[in-house]
Amino acid sequence: MGTGLFLPPFYCPIESAIHPAAERIEREAVAWLDATGIFTDAADRAWNIATHAAEFSCRLAPEGDEERLLLFAMWNHWMFGLDDARLDNSSRPVRAAETVDLSLRMIRCIEAPGSTMLGANPVADALADLVVRTRALTTPVQFQRLAEGARDFLLGVAWQNANIERGVVPPLADFVPGRIADVGGRFDAAFIEIANDIEVPAEQLYADPVRAVTEAAGFIVGCDNDLLSYAKEDRGGGAGQNILDVLMHHHRCSFAAALEQATAVRDRAMTLFLRLREQVAREAGPDLRRYLEGLGHFIAGNIQWSDTAPRYASPRNRHLLPDPLARLNVSLRDTPSDPRTEPLPIPTVAWWWTQLRTTASATAGSAAW
């Protein structure tokens, strides 16, 4: 089975757009990357550039501020470098204790500039530089949300590594919240605000329906990434920490059956996302509205970006160097593979559906607040 050949069409009735300055942003991000001195090996450098981190960033906020998108691109290059070097399990298992230690140090470097808690080395110096630049361009609230997003992300990564360490393939209901954390959706969501220079009022951002929309977007992106990166991780390389392995393991089913089930679950989450987002947008102020649009760009952009990013389209486990012409040949569809609108039978996320005003259970659920 060739890279990407097995991929079903993705249900995504949102068009992805890209910031017009994407090419310039990419050049500047790579120039920054080179100046950091993180990469001493030419192949490592080539593979980091092959993440197309700037393109991903520029698809998150196609009308965002160029300087802030450059910052996001730099963060993403840095995070991909960290992911591949320190957090990812495909080459060697990383113990939870190591991940937790790195997490606390990284969070401290973010929350307390000058703390040097990652030591003195190019990776740490680059993070310190990112933090100084980010504080200069953000409000305290925007920055706090970024820090909380990072903590959420790192706990998710640690959890996946803890599962691998203990040989645990989590059941779907446990896997989903772990994946929502691990995909870093709240970190990216914080950058929707930063890049567009908006600040959603806290009482709106943390209201249940908006929390549900944010989580659903993260889950969809995580699911899509599980499918789009499956070849990259080697079949089973993720050691059970992706939705296909989870379904094959717990439902004792074939890869094809797991793919169909994963797509159905993901498409039902997409239907929920679209309906709930529309409901919230109807009464939203300008910043919340822009945030909700950004979540759509996050989902649509992730698919488009993965299609041509050599990180996924010509993965390193199968290619000596990135192939700039490789494609996953992603296709889209306008309707969900599973059209059902009732809540997924997954207790950890079933509450998303109770936020919908048009269902009977929704009214009761929302009234709790």
Added chain:
Amino acid sequence: MGTGLFLPPFYCPIESAIHPAAERIEREAVAWLDATGIFTDAADRAWNIATHAAEFSCRLAPEGDEERLLLFAMWNHWMFGLDDARLDNSSRPVRAAETVDLSLRMIRCIEAPGSTMLGANPVADALADLVVRTRALTTPVQFQRLAEGARDFLLGVAWQNANIERGVVPPLADFVPGRIADVGGRFDAAFIEIANDIEVPAEQLYADPVRAVTEAAGFIVGCDNDLLSYAKEDRGGGAGQNILDVLMHHHRCSFAAALEQATAVRDRAMTLFLRLREQVAREAGPDLRRYLEGLGHFIAGNIQWSDTAPRYASPRNRHLLPDPLARLNVSLRDTPSDPRTEPLPIPTVAWWWTQLRTTASATAGSAAW
């Protein structure tokens, strides 16, 4: 050396007060605890009650709302139960992987009611009950801050457990931010808001000077707890994860010397706390002012409460059952043991001092935002 006999006087020029309904709150909290069915063993139950969790809660917000303080007391009884049963290393080492797994599950139960991610058992059911009650009494923003506080706390606990697993006694500069997280100060700070029914505007709560005051309070409480609970943990029982062990290990010094150094560090943090809190309060609105007062109650209340709580005064490792008459015989002092006002030479927290407007470096530091 008898329990508490070695304790130096605590520099704390803030008077501790207790909510007038403390006794009733304790009775109701214990009634709730009994109804949960968490404790089947009479000794375990007695030791949980011996935490005097309600007293601790009622000292955090002496003028708070009774219903909300009862809620806080219930949370604290539950957390102490969890701490002793699942998180604490004194009886058996807990691997970081286990702590991380528990953390992600607990956070999910907090963020998504009905998720049942801790299974079906009295401990999980009690948490679910707490979450429902808390959501009913809080605004979405108050609740979000509580959830972020829990995540911060659990990452700190996981980090300490990761250190023990790897045999690491962290140097002081690393230990301090870990202890600030692990003591759960942001969780308690969230309850200052809930108990007093206030909501500090986000742009004030996350401004650097207020973040620094919050962190400093957590550090002081963590330090004090390290001293007040040293007998409880057995000498060395904390396996290096308290400030006395950290100083003895890294400075190759005696217990007495470590105690003197720890007190000096802690007193300098207290001086900073008092000065910075006064500076912030001068221009604070009513909710922020009340929050700042609450941080003072947190510090002062922690010392008073520990003095008579059998959890510390007649610790379980030395007593079959809690002794209600036991006292640590804590004493106070009005001046710091080390009167210096310059920043501590600890890079992870030196930024606190740059928030002071009266020092030269402060102005430059504050201007960054």
